[in-house]
Amino acid sequence: MIILEGKNLRKTYGYAENKVDAIKNISIEIEEGSFVAVVGTSGSGKSTLLHVLAGLVKPNAGKVYLQGESLYDMNDDRLTRLRRRKMGFVFQFFNLITTHNVIENIVLPIHLDNRQVDEEYVDEIIDLLKLKEKKYAFIHELSGGQQQRVAIARALASKPAIIFADEPTGNLDAKSSQEVIQLLKIVQRKYHETVIMVTHDEMIANVADRILRIEDGQIIQDTAQKNE
Numbered sequence: 001m002i003i004l005e006g007k008n009l010r011k012t013y014g015y016a017e018n019k020v021d022a023i024k025n026i027s028i029e030i031e032e033g034s035f036v037a038v039v040g041t042s043g044s045g046k047s048t049l050l051h052v053l054a055g056l057v058k059p060n061a062g063k064v065y066l067q068g069e070s071l072y073d074m075n076d077d078r079l080t081r082l083r084r085r086k087m088g089f090v091f092q093f094f095n096l097i098t099t100h101n102v103i104e105n106i107v108l109p110i111h112l113d114n115r116q117v118d119e120e121y122v123d124e125i126i127d128l129l130k131l132k133e134k135k136y137a138f139i140h141e142l143s144g145g146q147q148q149r150v151a152i153a154r155a156l157a158s159k160p161a162i163i164f165a166d167e168p169t170g171n172l173d174a175k176s177s178q179e180v181i182q183l184l185k186i187v188q189r190k191y192h193e194t195v196i197m198v199t200h201d202e203m204i205a206n207v208a209d210r211i212l213r214i215e216d217g218q219i220i221q222d223t224a225q226k227n228e
């Protein structure tokens, strides 16, 4: 089943001589439960595409449908609510709240949405992401890899339909990058999550089921990968 669809997307920044066509005419369908990596050189348009698909940057033209709902045809409140309910985000710079401990960070989006925390499920995620010993630690007491694992747990905690990850290993050393990406893959498989991840690191992209290569605002290659 197709969970996310982008149709004829275009995104332009700036005007006149400063005009940049970041996304030229991209159409894409994302299969539910798949792990998709978006790769390409710096400035090729990867982050713009991810942000457009996540409802964060309105395209100049085209539509984005999440589970059949058109993101940019609803009002801002509705879009914000839909993002909270259905999307999880993992960024390069973790974006954790340093005055909160690990578990508080993980359940914060659920509280913001006035929903009940599924404690059993959250404990299971914490376990899977190897954070059990750190549940009550503060963020500054964690390594970069541990912080990113907290960010992944936070993204998963609200049981989103889809997770968007923008260079999730961009701020980590090679060893932590591998560990974080393998754990992300394990939780993605276990919960049949859909993940779209931007990375410039081909080794990291290799965990994905599908690799989209972007160049100059266009998809130049779309490859399925055999992955257990």
Ligand SMILES: Nc1ncnc2c1ncn2[C@@H]1O[C@H](COP(=O)(O)OP(=O)(O)OP(=O)(O)O)[C@@H](O)[C@H]1O
Pocket: 013, 014, 020, 021, 022, 040, 041, 042, 043, 044, 045, 046, 047, 048, 049, 200
């Ligand atoms: N807010 C913005 N204002 C103006 N131009 C922008 C903006 N964001 C991106 N661009 C331009 O759009 C193009 C695509 O940028 P984008 O960040 O999507 O590429 P990227 O592939 O993610 O790059 P990187 O790997 O370096 O993060 C680039 O030429 C960039 O300079």
